[in-house]
Amino acid sequence: MKRLLILIVLLLSVLSVYGFDWPVNKVIVTSTFGESRGDHFHTGIDLGGGTQPVFPISSGQVVFQYNSGQYSSTPIGLGNFVVLQHKGNIRSIYCHLKDNSIKTGIKSISKSDQLGITGDTGHSYGKHLHLSIIDFETHSILNPLTLLPPVKDKQPPIIKNVWMKTGDEEKKISGTDTVKPSRVEILAEIYDLREDVSFIWKLAPYMIVLYENGVESARITFDSIVKYSGKLVLAGSKRSFNDIYASDWIYRLGSIELLEGENHLLILVKDFAGNESMRNFFINAGKPK
Amino acid sequence: MKKKKQRYIVPLSILVVIVFTGFFSLPTGREIVVKPVWYRNLKTVKIVKSNKIQQGNKYIWYRNGRLFGYTDLEGNIYLRETGSFFTSLTDKVFIDYSKVAENFFLKNPKGELISGFHAFGYPFFDETGQRLFVIKTDLSGISEITETGDITWEQDFNSVITSVSVSSGEISVGLLDGAFKIIDNKGRIVFDVKPSGSSIQVITGSAASKDGDMFACISGLNPQKILIFKKKNSNYSVIYSKDINSDFRREVLMRFSPGGRFLIFEAKGGMGIIDINTETTQFIRFNGKIKELSILKEEGLIAAASSSRNRSFFELLKPMNSVFLYTEIKGRIGTLRRIGNHIILGVRDGIMRIDIEDI
Ligand SMILES: [Zn+2]
Numbered sequence: 001m002k003r004l005l006i007l008i009v010l011l012l013s014v015l016s017v018y019g020f021d022w023p024v025n026k027v028i029v030t031s032t033f034g035e036s037r038g039d040h041f042h043t044g045i046d047l048g049g050g051t052q053p054v055f056p057i058s059s060g061q062v063v064f065q066y067n068s069g070q071y072s073s074t075p076i077g078l079g080n081f082v083v084l085q086h087k088g089n090i091r092s093i094y095c096h097l098k099d100n101s102i103k104t105g106i107k108s109i110s111k112s113d114q115l116g117i118t119g120d121t122g123h124s125y126g127k128h129l130h131l132s133i134i135d136f137e138t139h140s141i142l143n144p145l146t147l148l149p150p151v152k153d154k155q156p157p158i159i160k161n162v163w164m165k166t167g168d169e170e171k172k173i174s175g176t177d178t179v180k181p182s183r184v185e186i187l188a189e190i191y192d193l194r195e196d197v198s199f200i201w202k203l204a205p206y207m208i209v210l211y212e213n214g215v216e217s218a219r220i221t222f223d224s225i226v227k228y229s230g231k232l233v234l235a236g237s238k239r240s241f242n243d244i245y246a247s248d249w250i251y252r253l254g255s256i257e258l259l260e261g262e263n264h265l266l267i268l269v270k271d272f273a274g275n276e277s278m279r280n281f282f283i284n285a286g287k288p289k
Numbered sequence: 290m291k292k293k294k295q296r297y298i299v300p301l302s303i304l305v306v307i308v309f310t311g312f313f314s315l316p317t318g319r320e321i322v323v324k325p326v327w328y329r330n331l332k333t334v335k336i337v338k339s340n341k342i343q344q345g346n347k348y349i350w351y352r353n354g355r356l357f358g359y360t361d362l363e364g365n366i367y368l369r370e371t372g373s374f375f376t377s378l379t380d381k382v383f384i385d386y387s388k389v390a391e392n393f394f395l396k397n398p399k400g401e402l403i404s405g406f407h408a409f410g411y412p413f414f415d416e417t418g419q420r421l422f423v424i425k426t427d428l429s430g431i432s433e434i435t436e437t438g439d440i441t442w443e444q445d446f447n448s449v450i451t452s453v454s455v456s457s458g459e460i461s462v463g464l465l466d467g468a469f470k471i472i473d474n475k476g477r478i479v480f481d482v483k484p485s486g487s488s489i490q491v492i493t494g495s496a497a498s499k500d501g502d503m504f505a506c507i508s509g510l511n512p513q514k515i516l517i518f519k520k521k522n523s524n525y526s527v528i529y530s531k532d533i534n535s536d537f538r539r540e541v542l543m544r545f546s547p548g549g550r551f552l553i554f555e556a557k558g559g560m561g562i563i564d565i566n567t568e569t570t571q572f573i574r575f576n577g578k579i580k581e582l583s584i585l586k587e588e589g590l591i592a593a594a595s596s597s598r599n600r601s602f603f604e605l606l607k608p609m610n611s612v613f614l615y616t617e618i619k620g621r622i623g624t625l626r627r628i629g630n631h632i633i634l635g636v637r638d639g640i641m642r643i644d645i646e647d648i
Contacts, residue, residue, distance in 0.1 A: 037409070037426075037427070038391065038409040039409040039410075039425075040409075040425055040427070040429065040430065040445075042427075043427055043429060044427075061489065061510075062538050063465070063489055063491050063510065063538060064449075064451055064465060064491055064493065064538055064539065064540075065538060065539050066539060066540070067539075069596075070539055070540070070578070071540060071541065071542045071555075071578065071579065071580050071581075072540050073452050073453045073454060073495065073540060073542075074411075074413060074424050074428075074450065074452075074453045075375045075377070075411035075412075075413055075424060076411075076428070077410070077411055077424070077425070077426025077427060077428060078426070078427060078428055078449075083449070083465060083491075085489060091465065093449065107536070107538070122388065122426070123388055123389060123411075123426035123427075124388065124389070125389055130427075132427075132449075134447070134448065134449075134465070134466075136448075136466045136490075139447050139448075139466070140447065141447055225447060226447055227445065227446065227447040230444070230445070231445055232429065232430070232445045232446075232447060
């Protein structure tokens, strides 16, 4: 509770200092921060909504940009992109912009000036804006959803399937299981859902907590990503992409020791709007009857 | 059938005349002869059948717009393909991949498959085709992989890669936060610097000498600086640092001359050349942004391709001298490669060989 309060206070202070706005008029979040991108975390958010003008989240200075046809020493997966510097060494990055839509030759830009138009350039499956925010003071890649105005969402996240894993053996947990006392890894298929579409469009949750017999044993929070021991990790848990993802949407929650008798597991998941889901599991460790 | 053929012959000949007279009509230095040797229109040229290709053939890759492939000094075209999204080309091997590809297919200059494997990111080879790197699509990391897809090493950054330069051993990575890092062939960061003195930190260009003894970068805004680092007893130290009057907020091209005496870079309104021996700088004014450059001779000759909006230019220039050949190419400019004292240049819908003779 205390942690949550500190977090809220921190978030509010950040919001009041930076006063970031959405970079597009029609806000549809199609991908969230921390999602699996095969071998790395998604380090920003994706905004759908078709072709629309893109504005800076706050006034700033143009630091760097790429427009197709321009010289580049490497292939560019971000497509046409612009980087802006804001107060406090915070930089925002706008990617996959439409060809020739980026204003060139400008050094600074105000919130109301159009920066470009959403597009599908670079490593992109369709027209969208990828937005990343990096704090170069603390060297962290921030979750834009913690800095931008809140999004409407009433749907709680989904805890679909949970498994316990020992060695190469994986067993789905039904809720009333009997196993041998042992150390097991808990894997869970978890996702949030886009609210504006009728089909299943998965988004990453904001927070996953695993409790073992009432005690918190693991917590994954998609707040920010930092570099630690040469790898990109989630700031709080210091866990890397491979520590978190068994595959897309299947999270490695952590390892627990199943003691003889009844073991109670509780998984709590929150999305960015604060909606919660919870599932209880009871595992009986002992000799099967 | 006859009619169809005739339709091609006329425009092709006109095109060749335009391209060639473009070069001839310009004044060249007294001692240097610029000789266009052949031009091949990639839309109409005949491709050499693979069973007619001789063993030990020396392939030269080319690229022009979305077309890429292989030629040789005689102008035979062995391969002409339309790229899917991006193609990493070397004279020995290439990978053509789509924008959301998760599989890499390595092919030889005949277009035959060498290997294929699953991988994330965008691949690129070093100049020799010996080393294969993969850059994360969000530009947050780089790795080196084998030709079968095994990762040799990887480095991730909580930043964005803005520039990469490859030498025979080390590679350098410039980042959005202004850090410049040199990574050895085992993936260890052997040098890490964040040049200070600019109000905004960012790396907007980098270069590596062929042997990895020298690296250079353009760093920061207000002011923008150029720095050269030299290896001494396995450590790198700054041997040159100067404020420059440019204000590039994009990547700019930089290259060391093959012998490492000159550092050539895009400067405000043209090209800057630093003579590292004497620490003198020369500025050569010309139009457009530099897209490619090739150093033909140490202390001698630089060929550059540049563009400005829809205009393309080809320049030949001498360090510590001036542009002595300057021509506007009507249409696109592609590959600019030096093979000995021959240049393979992509122009309009084709490629051409130009020989530079120093007499
Ligand atoms: Zn994205």
